[in-house]
Amino acid sequence: MKRILNSIQERVLLYDGSKGVMLQRQGLTGDEASESWNLSKPDEVKNLYSLYKQAGSDVIQTNTFPGNRVTLEKHSLGEKTYQVNFEGVKLAKEIAGDNTYVAASVGPTGMVLEPAGDLSFDKAYTIYKEQLRAIEDAGADIVNFETFGDLNELRAGILAAKETTSLPIIASVTFFNDNSRTMSGNSAEVCAIVCESLGVDIMGANCSGGPESLIDPIKKMHSVVSIPLSVKANAGMPQLVNGEAVYKQKPEEFSSYTREFVEHGVRLIGGCCGTTPEFISAVKKELEEIKAPVLDLNMSRSPIIASPFNYLVLSKDKDYSVKELSLKDDEAVDLLIKGEFHKLIKDYKSQTMDYVLIDFGDIKETFDIWGFVGQISFSIKKPLIIKSESTELISKFLRYYPGRVGVVISDPTKQQLISQFQHYGALILNDQLEPVIK
DSSP: OOOHHHHHHHSOEEOOOOSHHHHHHTTOOTTSOGGGHHHHOHHHHHHHHHHHHHHTOSEEEOSOTTOSHHHHHTTTOGGGHHHHHHHHHHHHHHHHTTSSEEEEEEOOOSOOBTTTSSBOHHHHHHHHHHHHHHHHHTTOSEEEEEEESOHHHHHHHHHHHHHHOOOOEEEEEOOOSTTSBOTTOOBHHHHHHHHHHTTOSEEEEEESSSGGGTHHHHHHHHTTOOSOEEEEEOSSOOEEETTEEEOOOOHHHHHTTHHHHHHTTEEEEEEOTTOOHHHHHHHHHHHTTOOOOOOOTTOOOOOEEEOSSOEEEOOTTSOOOEEEEEOOSHHHHHHHHHTOHHHHHGGGOOSSSSEEEEEOTTOOSOOOHHHHHHHHHHHOOSOEEEEOSOHHHHHHHHHHOSSBOEEEOSOTTOHHHHHHHHTTTOEEEOTTSOEEEO
């Protein structure tokens, strides 16, 4: 496998641009799945890949964005999920040759995770696992999860990639307002903290609006993580003209933000909706004039915990306002078993404390951990630290919680436990609530 991560440490790599706009110019209709052309019109797809390579792209992204079974079934292509994704990567590799990388695009399902919607975390994991198998089999160099508006759905994809493939991972989110928050309310910093803790190789932002809309999210991500960043903005905000979305930003204006992105940690830059090979050529011209900062992947960062909405930098020199949720007495255990979680946490929704400490004690009774985590995630906005004598309970909590949790381990020599919890991004703490490993 070509070493895209080595290349990205050496220089800024140039991504490609939009697939949808370009395929629509070739006749793709609104009721067609663009991925279907991987099977029905492979030469058209290969030609599109070629145009971006000619424009200077170091990385070609596959025509597989909504290539999951949920989306493909809307076009009666569910049973061809593997084939559609395999061919999308294969066609890109045929064009890429030896000097261009292939990034497999993976987008959200379009469904809403429980408890707000009908999609369970485990089901989302299974959906992504199917798509990822085809992508890896076809030989992609890296997988790019992009345009995610829900951090927990993105986490399901990341864990599926970590646990079932050997692919490097790009995790990219999209923002829907001026506050650098996703549709689910996840801040840019929280997204970056959580994804880095899970072991993704590149963190990024895409879509949203024009490049001016992604400057602030990229700066915020750069302030809290050490991994390289990726950015793919739209060609400005679309305008409705005669019933069609039209992108009016010019390549020169689009590319004028390149230097500022690079100065704030971006090592992979391209375009999203509305961009064409002309936009990529314009960015390439800008990159030729920019000396990228040295990438320091070993930069020391302060220990951080995060809820889906807020994060907290821990310091031994600061006194924190803490609220403890003890789940060790009979009444609390009874409420857990009955699933009456709202009664347990109704007094913990205050924004005044810095974090909540949840102590499960030595609880042995079984309860709906997914339901409990879901309630906690929506109701408690502050970061969490948890304690339990049950390794299994901690692991399940960490798997489902869409943040970075602090986990107290009484014996910091238990490396197996530390590795197990760090798999889910946990920050390991000792009994004095001091970080064992940052």
